[in-house]
Amino acid sequence: MKAAVxxxxxxxxxxxxxxxxxxxxxxxxxxxxAESKLRKTADAFGNPAIGEWVEKNPSVKLVTFKExxxxxxxxxxxxxxxxxxxxxxxxxxxxxxxxxxxxISNPLDFSKGMPPTLTISNDNSLGEEIQKQFPxxxxxxxxxxxxxxxxxxxxxxxxxxxxxxxxxNDQDAKVQVKTILKSFGWAEKNILDLxxxxxxxxxxxxxxxxxxxxxxxxxxxxxxxIVS
Amino acid sequence: MKAAVxxxxxxxxxxxxxxxxxxxxxxxxxxxxAESKLRKTADAFGNPAIGEWVEKNPSVKLVTFKExxxxxxxxxxxxxxxxxxxxxxxxxxxxxxxxxxxxISNPLDFSKGMPPTLTISNDNSLGEEIQKQFPxxxxxxxxxxxxxxxxxxxxxxxxxxxxxxxxxNDQDAKVQVKTILKSFGWAEKNILDLxxxxxxxxxxxxxxxxxxxxxxxxxxxxxxxIVS
Numbered sequence: 001m002k003a004a005v006x007x008x009x010x011x012x013x014x015x016x017x018x019x020x021x022x023x024x025x026x027x028x029x030x031x032x033x034a035e036s037k038l039r040k041t042a043d044a045f046g047n048p049a050i051g052e053w054v055e056k057n058p059s060v061k062l063v064t065f066k067e068x069x070x071x072x073x074x075x076x077x078x079x080x081x082x083x084x085x086x087x088x089x090x091x092x093x094x095x096x097x098x099x100x101x102x103x104i105s106n107p108l109d110f111s112k113g114m115p116p117t118l119t120i121s122n123d124n125s126l127g128e129e130i131q132k133q134f135p136x137x138x139x140x141x142x143x144x145x146x147x148x149x150x151x152x153x154x155x156x157x158x159x160x161x162x163x164x165x166x167x168x169n170d171q172d173a174k175v176q177v178k179t180i181l182k183s184f185g186w187a188e189k190n191i192l193d194l195x196x197x198x199x200x201x202x203x204x205x206x207x208x209x210x211x212x213x214x215x216x217x218x219x220x221x222x223x224x225x226i227v228s
Numbered sequence: 229m230k231a232a233v234x235x236x237x238x239x240x241x242x243x244x245x246x247x248x249x250x251x252x253x254x255x256x257x258x259x260x261x262a263e264s265k266l267r268k269t270a271d272a273f274g275n276p277a278i279g280e281w282v283e284k285n286p287s288v289k290l291v292t293f294k295e296x297x298x299x300x301x302x303x304x305x306x307x308x309x310x311x312x313x314x315x316x317x318x319x320x321x322x323x324x325x326x327x328x329x330x331x332i333s334n335p336l337d338f339s340k341g342m343p344p345t346l347t348i349s350n351d352n353s354l355g356e357e358i359q360k361q362f363p364x365x366x367x368x369x370x371x372x373x374x375x376x377x378x379x380x381x382x383x384x385x386x387x388x389x390x391x392x393x394x395x396x397n398d399q400d401a402k403v404q405v406k407t408i409l410k411s412f413g414w415a416e417k418n419i420l421d422l423x424x425x426x427x428x429x430x431x432x433x434x435x436x437x438x439x440x441x442x443x444x445x446x447x448x449x450x451x452x453x454i455v456s
Binding site: 121221 | 393421445
């Protein structure tokens with residue numbers, strides 16, 4: 001599979017590494033390739049800057065958003081929520097048409113202090129806003145409810161037995177995304193399909209609880225398991 | 229303990245029954261006692277109307293919001309979120325001063341169709357709004373993240389092993405509420421203190437996910453367990 005990962009932060013790096021490790025052809029999209037390659041300072045959590053990361057991961061080529069979207073048969077939106085629409089716009093509608101966009105982003109707003117609020121919520125969501133603005137793409141919201149380390153390696157905690165969600169308007173696109181999740185280690189029984197893309201409201205509005213649990217535990221390696 | 233339960237719906241009925249069963253003296257507050265006693269039609273989920281319920285639960289006296297708050301050493305806000313502030317205002321600031329308000333309510337807005345949105349969220353919450361409007365009460369947000377049957381009987385699922393949250397500004401009030409939760413069957417390790425009352429934003433904003441999981445499972449007897 002030819003995969004485009006949009007976004008060069010820890011989520012993008014983690015998804016790209018995992019996809020490449022599974023044998024897919026992966027490119028990573030960024031706004032300004034030359035500028036990204038110059039970034040060498042790790043973030044506050046010790047995640048490597050993209051300039052350092054690309055040197056250590058030569059199998060993943062760093063290209064523009066547009067080049068990435070043109071290359072990918074499937075597109076992973078791993079941008080920061082506030083930049084997502086802009087990044088996808090730069091990627092180009094023509095390069096996204098007919099393709100699956102796996103939207104992993106969250107509309108977190110850190111500008112008003114911690115913990116973050118959401119830039120969009122309640123009667124709308126980033127997932128459905130992306131679907132509205134890119135009507136010819138097939139947006140599947142997925143994996144946005146946890147730390148990126150768990151997204152691609154659920155077995156890291158609780159024997160892999162915890163919950164993840166998908167939603168989107170295209171049934172076949174969700175089946176394909178589920179297949180990818182299973183290749184990451186997710187058990188079928190732990191992938192809950194919530195329905196159409198408006199259900200992004202549910203998974204995005206869970207983030208204000210997530211950031212608070214993280215605030216208490218100070219360790220991102222946790223998730224929720226739906227028990228009944 | 230003398231307990232006031234504000235609200236006559238299934239949450240209020242469930243909390244009142246459980247508290248009375250544990251030997252506490254319980255009154256239930258409503259807007260109009262005479263009108264409430266006339267209500268005899270079960271709701272869409274088969275929960276008994278309050279008029280029927282009081283006949284079968286003579287140990288719980290039905291009184292006005294004001295009489296209930298005056299009686300209770302602790303007050304459980306089990307009203308529908310959109311009526312909560314009004315009900316507490318009718319209960320009277322003077323009757324709430326110095327007391328713990330266990331706020332179980334959620335600001336669900338069903339007026340725009342299903343699933344509900346929230347009337348207040350993101351940079352505010354019902355829990356903190358109640359604390360602001362009743363500054364001399366000690367508001368502890370608790371139990372609002374699940375179906376009421378589980379609130380008082382967590383052992384009903386997964387051997388009682390799943391998560392609940394408390395938050396509030398008064399440390400001693402939270403300790404007292406935790407003691408009540410433990411008397412309901414909650415294990416200490418499963419009660420996560422998120423911090424001050426602003427953390428109500430987290431537990432209330434989880435509701436949009438809860439209603440969607442319920443939409444898929446069609447059974448309220450589920451909860452989340454934080455796993456790590």
